[in-house]
Amino acid sequence: MTLHELKQDMEGCARCSHCKWVPHLQIKSWRYAKVCPSVDRYHFHSYSGGGKMNMANSYVDGRSELSDTVAQVVYRCQLCGACQVSCQCYRDDIDLADVLLAFRSTCVEQGYVLPEHLEMIESMKREDNTLYMKKADRGKWADGLDLIDINTARAETLFHAGCRYSYDEDLRDIVRSTAMLFRSSGVRLGIAGKDEACCGGRAYEIGYQGEMKNYAEDMASRVKASGAQVLVTPCSDCYYAFKYLYPKNGLDLGIKVLHATEYADQLIKEGRLKPRTEIPITVTYHDPCHLGRRGEFYKGGWQGDNKLMRPSRLKQTGKLGIFDPPRDILTSIPGIELREMERIREYSWCCGAGGGVLEAEPEFAAWTALERLEEAAATGAQALVTACPWCERVFKDTVKEKGLSLKVLDVMELLVQSLNGGRHAGF
Ligand code: SF4
Numbered sequence: 282m283t284l285h286e287l288k289q290d291m292e293g294c295a296r297c298s299h300c301k302w303v304p305h306l307q308i309k310s311w312r313y314a315k316v317c318p319s320v321d322r323y324h325f326h327s328y329s330g331g332g333k334m335n336m337a338n339s340y341v342d343g344r345s346e347l348s349d350t351v352a353q354v355v356y357r358c359q360l361c362g363a364c365q366v367s368c369q370c371y372r373d374d375i376d377l378a379d380v381l382l383a384f385r386s387t388c389v390e391q392g393y394v395l396p397e398h399l400e401m402i403e404s405m406k407r408e409d410n411t412l413y414m415k416k417a418d419r420g421k422w423a424d425g426l427d428l429i430d431i432n433t434a435r436a437e438t439l440f441h442a443g444c445r446y447s448y449d450e451d452l453r454d455i456v457r458s459t460a461m462l463f464r465s466s467g468v469r470l471g472i473a474g475k476d477e478a479c480c481g482g483r484a485y486e487i488g489y490q491g492e493m494k495n496y497a498e499d500m501a502s503r504v505k506a507s508g509a510q511v512l513v514t515p516c517s518d519c520y521y522a523f524k525y526l527y528p529k530n531g532l533d534l535g536i537k538v539l540h541a542t543e544y545a546d547q548l549i550k551e552g553r554l555k556p557r558t559e560i561p562i563t564v565t566y567h568d569p570c571h572l573g574r575r576g577e578f579y580k581g582g583w584q585g586d587n588k589l590m591r592p593s594r595l596k597q598t599g600k601l602g603i604f605d606p607p608r609d610i611l612t613s614i615p616g617i618e619l620r621e622m623e624r625i626r627e628y629s630w631c632c633g634a635g636g637g638v639l640e641a642e643p644e645f646a647a648w649t650a651l652e653r654l655e656e657a658a659a660t661g662a663q664a665l666v667t668a669c670p671w672c673e674r675v676f677k678d679t680v681k682e683k684g685l686s687l688k689v690l691d692v693m694e695l696l697v698q699s700l701n702g703g704r705h706a707g708f
């Protein structure tokens with residue numbers, strides 16, 4: 282949707298500032314009551330979700346123009362969706378997240394593109410990934426695993442690693458052991474290897490909305506060729522693209538999509554995976570935004586001219602994201618004690634990496650991550666556990682830079698360890 286088409290949403294903003302805070306009934310302490318990293322870091326109202334709506338409305342009305350300063354405010358935002366959840370508690374006729382995306386698209390159309398984002402788009406166009414790496418190296422993460430190559434044989438489940446897991450060597454054990462875990466449960470798991478490409482979600486988020494269509498079509502042809510009935514990804518950003526962005530833009534993959542934690546949780550509940558070995562550790566779970574509130578499946582459009590009349594089943598409240606499967610996996614592992622942070626589920630604080638912030642504003646990403654690490658440490662947990670390679674990257678880097686003692690782990694790492702007699706998988 283264009284900014285002009287979202288005029289009613291923008292005009293509906295009451296400037297109440299609820300989008301800066303965890304919804305009031307969910308606040309547990311003053312220390313962890315804020316929810317928008319952008320306005321908490323940069324302070325001016327314009328940085329909040331509502332502030333960006335007001336700026337967009339002013340631009341559409343011709344009362345202001347785009348500038349480098351406006352673009353800086355627009356892109357100092359992780360698109361974490363926390364403002365949308367808080368706003369919808371009070372105003373369910375406003376789709377704030379749609380305005381943030383459309384505002385970025387307008388910035389790109391008008392030539393206000395950040396150089397780091399331009400570099401990323403060029404990498405996507407040239408090498409099909411967001412990390413400036415070579416396409417030919419994409420399948421190297423799976424070397425020696427003997428997984429089915431969907432270019433030559435059919436599979437039951439298609440495993441899509443995503444850009445970060447395909448290239449980030451520091452996270453390689455996680456993606457390798459996740460794939461092997463599924464294979465050891467008897468699943469005929471296939472990968473596209475070097476022919477896998479980016480989901481295109483990051484291009485859409487930074488304002489190149491049209492680019493995503495090419496990636497979606499590419500993905501659909503791979504899905505069809507694989508013969509798979511299920512598409513599994515360990516990446517929360519890819520999950521968000523497949524479950525929300527694709528259907529919102531009329532792009533249908535024609536396959537059931539699951540996040541790796543949903544799939545593993547299902548296998549545990551069916552008795553195909555049995556975590557038996559005790560892992561004595563106290564952990565806290567961080568909900569990745571794009572798996573949690575932003576991972577809520579697309580509920581369908583509304584054609585009416587008054588959103589107040591929109592049926593509640595079509596509202597993107599964030600409540601139906603993936604919150605329970607990762608927690609159920611953790612609590613199924615003997616010895617693990619799960620302690621919750623104050624801001625959890627759809628009210629979580631972001632890791633800092635999303636929406637192109639890690640690439641363009643790394644200092645802001647690290648600042649946001651540190652706030653979450655402090656919240657995690659306050660639970661007394663020994664480790665922050667999550668389910669997204671982008672969260673893991675920024676948390677691990679921040680822990681190292683600040684010399685913190687908190688461990689950063691992936692849910693699947695702990696599951697594999699419990700299934701593997703307490704040893705790290707070492708695939
Ligand atoms: S976006 Fe929503 S919550 Fe934020 S100021 Fe406007 S109406 Fe209030």
Ligand code: SF4
Nearest residue numbers: 317358360361362364
């Ligand atoms: S998406 Fe997140 S960072 Fe951006 S304005 Fe909303 S709450 Fe703030």
